[in-house]
Amino acid sequence: MKLTGAEIVVRCLQEEGVDTVFGYPGGAVLHIYDAFFKQDRVRHVLVRHEQGAIHAAEGYAQATGKVGVGLVTSGPGATNAVTGLATAHMDSVPMVVISGQVPTAMIGNDAFQEADTVGITRPCTKHNFLVKDVRELAETIKKAFYLAASGRPGPVLVDIPKDISADECEFEYPEDVHIRSYNPTIKGHSGQIKKAVELMRQAERPIFYTGGGVVLGDAAEELTQLVRKFQFPITNTLMGLGAYPGNDEQFVGMLGMHGTYEANMAITHCDLLIAVGARFDDRVTGKIERFAPNAKIIHVDIDPASISKNVEVDVPIVGHVQSVLEEMNQAADKIGTGDAGRLTPWWDQIQDWRGRNCLKYDRDSGLIKPQFVLEKLHEITGGNAIVTSDVGQHQMWAAQFYNFKRPRQWLNSGGLGTMGYGFPAALGAQMAYPDAQVACITGEGSIQMNIQELSTAKQYRLPVKVVNLNNGYLGMVRQWQELFYESRYAESYVDALPDFVALAESYGHVGLRTDKPGDVEGLLREAFSTDRLVFMDFVTDPQENVYPMVPAGAGLDEMVLV
Amino acid sequence: MRRVISVLLENEAGALSRVAGLFSARGYNIEGLSVAPTDDADVSRMTIVTWGDDAIIEQIIKQLRKLIEVIKVTDLSEGAHIEREMVLLKVQAESGEERAEVQRIADIYRSRIIDVTDASFTLEVTGDSRKVQSLLELFEPSQVVEVVRTGTTAVGRGARGM
Numbered sequence: 148m149k150l151t152g153a154e155i156v157v158r159c160l161q162e163e164g165v166d167t168v169f170g171y172p173g174g175a176v177l178h179i180y181d182a183f184f185k186q187d188r189v190r191h192v193l194v195r196h197e198q199g200a201i202h203a204a205e206g207y208a209q210a211t212g213k214v215g216v217g218l219v220t221s222g223p224g225a226t227n228a229v230t231g232l233a234t235a236h237m238d239s240v241p242m243v244v245i246s247g248q249v250p251t252a253m254i255g256n257d258a259f260q261e262a263d264t265v266g267i268t269r270p271c272t273k274h275n276f277l278v279k280d281v282r283e284l285a286e287t288i289k290k291a292f293y294l295a296a297s298g299r300p301g302p303v304l305v306d307i308p309k310d311i312s313a314d315e316c317e318f319e320y321p322e323d324v325h326i327r328s329y330n331p332t333i334k335g336h337s338g339q340i341k342k343a344v345e346l347m348r349q350a351e352r353p354i355f356y357t358g359g360g361v362v363l364g365d366a367a368e369e370l371t372q373l374v375r376k377f378q379f380p381i382t383n384t385l386m387g388l389g390a391y392p393g394n395d396e397q398f399v400g401m402l403g404m405h406g407t408y409e410a411n412m413a414i415t416h417c418d419l420l421i422a423v424g425a426r427f428d429d430r431v432t433g434k435i436e437r438f439a440p441n442a443k444i445i446h447v448d449i450d451p452a453s454i455s456k457n458v459e460v461d462v463p464i465v466g467h468v469q470s471v472l473e474e475m476n477q478a479a480d481k482i483g484t485g486d487a488g489r490l491t492p493w494w495d496q497i498q499d500w501r502g503r504n505c506l507k508y509d510r511d512s513g514l515i516k517p518q519f520v521l522e523k524l525h526e527i528t529g530g531n532a533i534v535t536s537d538v539g540q541h542q543m544w545a546a547q548f549y550n551f552k553r554p555r556q557w558l559n560s561g562g563l564g565t566m567g568y569g570f571p572a573a574l575g576a577q578m579a580y581p582d583a584q585v586a587c588i589t590g591e592g593s594i595q596m597n598i599q600e601l602s603t604a605k606q607y608r609l610p611v612k613v614v615n616l617n618n619g620y621l622g623m624v625r626q627w628q629e630l631f632y633e634s635r636y637a638e639s640y641v642d643a644l645p646d647f648v649a650l651a652e653s654y655g656h657v658g659l660r661t662d663k664p665g666d667v668e669g670l671l672r673e674a675f676s677t678d679r680l681v682f683m684d685f686v687t688d689p690q691e692n693v694y695p696m697v698p699a700g701a702g703l704d705e706m707v708l709v
Numbered sequence: 710m711r712r713v714i715s716v717l718l719e720n721e722a723g724a725l726s727r728v729a730g731l732f733s734a735r736g737y738n739i740e741g742l743s744v745a746p747t748d749d750a751d752v753s754r755m756t757i758v759t760w761g762d763d764a765i766i767e768q769i770i771k772q773l774r775k776l777i778e779v780i781k782v783t784d785l786s787e788g789a790h791i792e793r794e795m796v797l798l799k800v801q802a803e804s805g806e807e808r809a810e811v812q813r814i815a816d817i818y819r820s821r822i823i824d825v826t827d828a829s830f831t832l833e834v835t836g837d838s839r840k841v842q843s844l845l846e847l848f849e850p851s852q853v854v855e856v857v858r859t860g861t862t863a864v865g866r867g868a869r870g871m
Contacts, residue, residue, distance in 0.1 A: 269727060270734050274777040277722075294777065328719060328780040452771035455764070 152281045152312035153178035156245060159288040160189050162320045165216050167192060167207060167578055169200040173220025174260060175247025178312040192578060192607060195599040197224050199571040201231020202597070205240045206572025209558045210533055211579045212365060214295050217244040222260030225306075226267065230565060232302045233271035237562025238386060239363055241300035243291045244272075250310040251279060264306045273301030281314035289324045298331030299450040300363055331449060335466030335474060343421070343445045343462045344478040348485035350419035350443075352493045353379045356402065356431075359386030359561065360424015360448060360468050367391070367554040369472035370423065376476065377484045380497055382410040384425050385546055386561040393550035394530075399497060400506075403431040404697045405543040408505035409497055411695070411703040414439050416496070422446045424468045427457040428562070437702025447471045505695050505708055506547055514688035515664050517541060517616045520671075521548035524586060524614060527671045532584040532612075533576045535559060537569035537593030540622035543693045545588045567596030570613065574600060577609045584612070584675060591617040591644055601654040604680050612674050613682045615647060618689040626692045630707075651682035662686035711740070712766050712786045713863045715871055716755040719778040720746050727776050728755065737761065737769050741794075741860035752780065754871075756862045758838075781871060789866040792837045797823070798845065799831045799854040807852075818844050829854060837861075 150158065156179050160168065169192045172180045183191050194200040197219045208215030215235075219228045225246040235242045249258040265277045274294050276287050284307070291303040347353060361370050367390045374381045374397060381391050382402040391398055400407030402414055411433075414420065420442040425431070432438040435457060446453075446460040447468055454463045464471055508518045521544050524532070534549055535558040536542040542559055551557045558576060560568040573587035594615055604611060616622075624639040648658030657679050659670050667685065674681035695706040718724050725744060732739045741758040759769060766784065773782045802808045811830045815822055818840070824831035834844055838861055845856060865871065 265723060266726070269723070270730055326777065329777050450775070452768065452775050456768060459764075 148318065149315045150318040151178065151182070151315050152284050152307065153182035155281070155284050155316075155318050156288065156307070156312065157182045157186055157189060158318060159285055159320060160216065161186075163214070163292050165189055165214070168216045168218050169194055169203040169207070169575065170218030171197050171200055171220065171224060173224050173247065175221035175249060175309045176218060176224075176312070178309065179218065179245070179247065179307070191218070192603070194571065194603050196597065197227035198230050198567065199597050199600045199603065201228050201242070201244065202234065202565075202568050202571035203575035203578070203600075204242055204244075205231065205235050205568070206535060206558050206575030207579050208240050208242055208575075209572070210555050210576035212555065213241075214292055215240065215242045215575070217242065219244065220247045220260065221249055221264065222262045224260075225262055225264040229267060229271060230567075232268055232304065234560050234563045234565040234568060235302040236271045236273065238359060238560065239300050240302065241295040242302035243288070243295050244302060244304045246304060246306050247312070248277065248306045248308040251308045252310070254308065264304070268304050271302075272304050275304040275306065277306045278308070278311050281311050281316045284311065285318060285320050286324065289321045290326060293324050293326070294329070298329070332451075332465045333467045333470055335447065335464045335471035337474065339462055339464045340471060340474050341478055343464060344475055344482065346419055346443055346445065346462065347377055347379075347421065347479070348483065351489050352417045353377070353419040353421065354399075354413050354417045355379055355381035355421045355423065356384070356414065356425055357381065357387045357390055357423040358384040358425025361387055361390040362554040364424060364449070364468040365554070366424070366469035366472050369469055369476060373472055373476050373479065376479050378487060378490060379421075380413055380494075382406070382413065384428070384431055384561070385559065387425060388546060389551035389554045389556045392552045394552060399501070401546055402703070404433065405547065405693050405695065406697075406703070407547075408503045408695055408706060408708060409500035411697065411706060412500045413497055415702070415704040417442045420444045422460070423472065424448060426453045429457070432457065432703070433697045433705075434700055434702045437704065503708070507709065508691070512664070512688060515662060515667060515685050517544050517618070517685075517687045517691055518548050519664060520614065520616060520667055520685050520687070521545055521588070523668050523671055524588075525549050527668070527675055528584050528586065532556075532586045533558065533580065535569045535573040535576060535585070535587045537589040537596075538564045538566045539590050539593060540618075540626065540691075540693050541588050541590045541593075541616040544616070566593040570594060570597050570611075571600050571603075573611045574604055574607075574609050577611050578607070586612045586614055588614045588616065590622060591615060591619065591641055591647070592621045598650075601651065601656060601680075601682075605655045609680060610678045611680050613680070615682065615684045616687050617644070617647070617684050618687045618691065619644070620689055623693070629692070630696075630698070647682055647684040651680070656680040656682055658682045658684065660684040660686070710762070710766075711758065711760045712784055713790065713792060713861065714757045714759065714770065714773070715783045715785050715863065716757065716773055716779060717747070717781040717871065718753055718755060718776070719780065720751050720753040721778055724753070724778040725755075727778065728757075728773065731772055731776065732759075735768075735772065737765065743860035743862045756860070758861050783865070783871050785863050785865055790863050791866060792861050792863040793835055794838055794841050794861045795833065795835045795859045796841045796845070797831060797833055797855075797857040798848075799824075799829055800848055800852050801828060801854060802830055802852070803828050814844070814847055820844070
């Protein structure tokens with residue numbers, strides 16, 4: 148049977164098992180929207196800005212592990228999607244974004260709403276395609292899904308000119324697809340794995356340092372087994388939180404610029420660093436020469452280019468983290484985990500560092516401390532909420548204080564640091580899990596970068612709870628200005644804020660506001676007891692800073708503490 | 710250290726710009742780049758001349774391999790290999806003495822004169838970059854009308870292919 152290109156797009160999405168697409172219509176995708184209208188298997192969620200569509204699809208993908216799908220029109224539709232694509236690219240989120248393009252014959256003529264979308268998105272996607280023949284459309288979409296989800300995941304864009312979506316051809320969806328130049332390594336080198344486990348058996352001051360790759364690779368279970376088997380301490384990166392239970396005794400907290408004292412000190416003094424699905428990002432390592440200076444380093448990653456990029460490693464293992472960790476578990480079962488007593492001095496040392504209580508804050512303040520709100524949020528949600536955040540101080544506090552217990556519970560923009568990510572991502576997660584508690588932790592700066600999505604939330608009745616930590620400042624900018632620019636607060640004070648309560652209400656949501664610490668718990672309870680979206684505006688201490696802090700360019704052991 | 714890297718990649722629109730974009734986005738050096746289809750019309754071979762320390766070269770090779778359309782990457786400088794570049798050089802030569810000199814140089818460099826007018830010669834020279842460079846240095850800048858270089862292309866020595 149012959150189908151139009153537009154019908155093929157919809158059929159391909161159905162074949163891939165896609166249930167939700169986030170998008171915004173426009174001229175170049177009208178045929179595709181018409182094809183959507185004629186079916187009811189794939190739900191389309193209409194956002195209010197294309198950036199919101201891509202972040203919502205990211206939130207959906209990060210929460211579920213499935214490929215997130217976005218649909219945008221040509222020109223500005225595609226350029227508005229770029230920030231979302233770059234965000235997904237940095238955090239390796241599996242996504243397929245379909246963009247409309249002007250008709251083939253008009254490409255290059257500066258046509259209305261024309262942009263060189265494949266050119267613009269080339270550096271911020273894992274791969275992209277311009278479809279020039281309707282007969283290649285189905286296979287291209289198949290390839291896009293395959294590339295997005297396999298190997299190191301990432302966003303893939305498929306640009307479809309309007310005439311291609313109108314052209315017809317026989318539809319047949321390929322069962323699978325082969326790309327000769329693309330063969331990700333899944334199984335790790337067994338000799339290297341053995342070597343790694345041997346080092347682990349002998350290490351006296353070991354630590355696991357694991358990142359987003361463990362979440363992406365669905366390897367939390369294998370990781371937890373291995374860590375418990377060896378009784379080693381473990382730290383997570385910002386993207387890796389939740390891959391190991393945050394309330395477990397062996398967990399020493401997040402590492403890096405705003406990591407805990409014990410995590411950063413343990414990294415500095417360890418003799419064996421086992422890095423899994425992490426990429427030695429500059430926010431994690433601080434000054435590279437001072438990062439784990441006395442350690443042998445084992446690095447497990449599916450992306451060979453991540454290995455020895457920033458830090459020279461001793462035992463590189465390229466492979467899927469799940470497969471490699473499973474093999475490590477097996478090897479450890481066979482050859483043992485070494486004498487447990489050897490770790491006692493190391494754990495004593497770590498307990499000593501823990502005693503520093505680096506995350507303490509003033510609990511007697513008359514002002515709302517943002518940390519307190521997050522502790523209460525954890526308490527009231529039983530630590531079970533899916534939490535998204537925007538970018539800045541509130542993001543770091545959320546990472547430090549929520550204690551994530553499972554993977555895919557914590558969604559944020561770690562690599563690109565995209566303000567405006569959090570709220571649409573929460574909508575995407577809520578779409579995927581309608582009955583889950585979804586909280587968006589944000590600030591008055593970030594939330595305004597995609598606040599128009601309050602309208603989307605209204606249309607789809609998404610009961611997200613927005614926790615706005617409103618200190619009146621672009622807090623992280625203000626913190627740096629206080630510490631490194633002699634308190635010259637250049638453009639970091641956010642004047643003329645809207646009345647967030649009235650704003651939320653104008654969109655048909657519930658708005659709540661308080662500046663009293665004593666009201667925090669009641670307000671949170673009220674918010675989580677309704678099935679409507681609640682925008683909680685917490686007026687917090689404007690002077691509060693995120694600590695510990697490793698100043699840019701300093702070593703991890705050179706933290707500023709409160 | 711200077712390296713010569715050979716890349717086999719799908720002969721598709723955009724593939725070249727992915728490689729060029731990679732070098733500019735990551736701040737890698739690029740001294741020369743030449744590309745053309747191979748005996749298989751679906752595959753192009755690219756020769757990249759770059760420089761950097763071992764860690765950077767390792768990253769360049771890994772990042773190239775990561776590009777979806779790249780089939781194979783080899784650092785030819787790791788083994789014995791042959792480099793060639795062709796230059797088309799147009800020089801002014803009007804007086805009898807000048808014309809004789811150009812012809813002598815062409816002879817010494819085993820180059821061919823491929824175009825001639827009463828005021829100019831165009832030479833075709835092939836060799837490695839050093840030979841090409843030394844030829845160019847023999848002429849006064851004022852005498853040189855145009856220099857057209859292909860960029861280095863290279864192949865490994867021995868019976869085996871890439």
